[in-house]
Amino acid sequence: VGTKTPQVADHIYNVPWYLSEPTLQKTILTLMVKAQKPSGVTASKFYMVTLQSFQRIISSSYSYFTLLQTVNEK
Numbered sequence: 001v002g003t004k005t006p007q008v009a010d011h012i013y014n015v016p017w018y019l020s021e022p023t024l025q026k027t028i029l030t031l032m033v034k035a036q037k038p039s040g041v042t043a044s045k046f047y048m049v050t051l052q053s054f055q056r057i058i059s060s061s062y063s064y065f066t067l068l069q070t071v072n073e074k
Helices: 006-014 022-035 051-073
Strands: 041-043 047-049
């Protein structure tokens, strides 16, 4: 999640796309351009959520939940 994939663009480029029809060539070009940009989940369109940050959020949320549950039981 949230990583660049230059290998995808390289593999797409190495396919003999130049032998295909112009409409397919344009589609392949679009795929190559999009593959060079990071993709993933964003939080409010300003923060890219990586796997590590997601794990920290889940871990912290669970810790707060168990703390509140313990306080509530007393």
